[in-house]
Amino acid sequence: MTIQWYPGHMAKATRELEEYIKRVDVVVELADARIPEASRNPVLNEVLSGRPKVIAMMKKDMADDVVTKEWQQHFSQNGESVVLVNAKHNQGVSKLVQEVKRLAKPRMEALQKKGIQNRAIRAMIVGIPNVGKSTLINRLVGKNQADTGDKPGVTKGNRWLKVGKQMEVLDTPGILWPKFEDPEVGYKLAITGAIKDERLVFQDVVLYLIQQLHKRYPEALEARYKLSQLPEEGVEIFEAIGRKRGCLIAGGDVDFDKAAEIVLRDFRSQKLGSCSLEAPMDSY
Ligand code: G4P
Structure with a gap:
């Protein structure tokens, strides 16, 4: 869509x-x-x-x-x-x-x-x-x-x-049409399945999801992907998940598209638990 x-x-x-x-x-x-x-x-x-x-x-x-x-x-x-x-x-x-x-x-x-x-x-x-x-x-x-x-x-x-x-x-x-000038709103809508917009790059959407999960539910990320210690940066976590799940391309680099699909599917099917992506406190 x-x-x-x-x-x-x-x-x-x-x-x-x-x-x-x-x-x-x-x-x-x-x-x-x-x-x-x-x-x-x-x-x-x-x-x-x-x-x-x-x-x-x-x-x-x-x-x-x-x-x-x-x-x-x-x-x-x-x-x-x-x-x-x-x-x-x-x-x-x-x-x-x-x-x-x-x-x-x-x-x-x-x-x-x-x-x-x-x-x-x-x-x-x-x-x-x-x-x-x-x-x-x-x-x-x-x-x-x-x-x-x-x-x-x-x-x-x-x-x-x-x-x-x-x-x-x-x-x-x-x-109602979704309203988003703010890219963060666009990412949230894409993650939850309200939009599939070509202007949003899939890997960026999932990187945002990982950053949000890191901020709000780090234990869920650790447990789901068996990461004993979460790296500091979202992109490093993304890479670590890809490696854990064997999403690799020739040369041993991580296949981020494949890793992104896994994380998004896990989020949508609640394998990461029941997670909210925004809280009223965020805007204060
Ligand atoms: P829409 O008319 O606003 O476009 O939405 P729709 O009712 O088609 O619902 C979209 C998806 O959200 C459906 O999942 C639906 O089952 C799911 N859904 C709706 N309300 C709830 C809810 O309160 N809780 C949960 N967990 N899901 C809800 P789908 O994947 O498209 O189909 P399916 O999973 O039902 O097969």
Whole structure:
């Protein structure tokens, strides 16, 4: 997947998102719990049109629990509503539904005063690629409903799927483009699989990952790659991992591409444990 966002596309996508949001009572913004800041795009807050929003920190099972707690506190202190979700294993999903209902209450009461009774709460899922939007929608509605959208003749993007009796979710999630002028944000998005951008060199992405792991989880690196003492520099660790894993080219030099694939695969499949790549403290 290569994502190329041009200003024209972005302006159009923003307008469309704004139009969809006007049709809902609550917005569910998905963030990747491993990179809660890098996986969000501030443009969403600009098009909320006064709709309440809850942040669903997705893939909580893949992130460091301690750091996730810090993020939760950080967002709460900034007045944001937050729920931790592991959509793959159906954790936090009913809590999210409760939170959507709580946030929708004032709007639903206002509708009732206008004589509109018994309308289901309407929610929309919004987030960057690969953050878990489809997985969450399927969890919310039960697989059968979500699948019917793929049948020919059924137009996606216009159907409300039932979530229990009192709630509905738009069948198509809002896709936010990742935003990164800062190369570190780009690296984090590439590591977690949100982008595959040719502007980012694969070895640089993995070197950044190794540096982050060295800084945050050195024991995980030592244990996984049986390195008794970690070298000082990220590039030396990269090389040491390559040697340990036999990633060599003719002449005995390390095949960094091969070593990079191993490290990235290990990170994504949690062989290095549950690791977060950013913490609220980083920006202080
Ligand atoms: P998207 O619509 O936002 O693009 O994301 P999608 O739901 O397709 O999810 C992307 C990947 O993230 C999927 O993995 C999905 O299973 C995984 N995922 C979603 N939510 C969670 C979560 O809370 N925890 C974990 N651990 N994974 C989650 P995949 O590798 O593409 O497929 P598969 O592993 O399910 O076969």
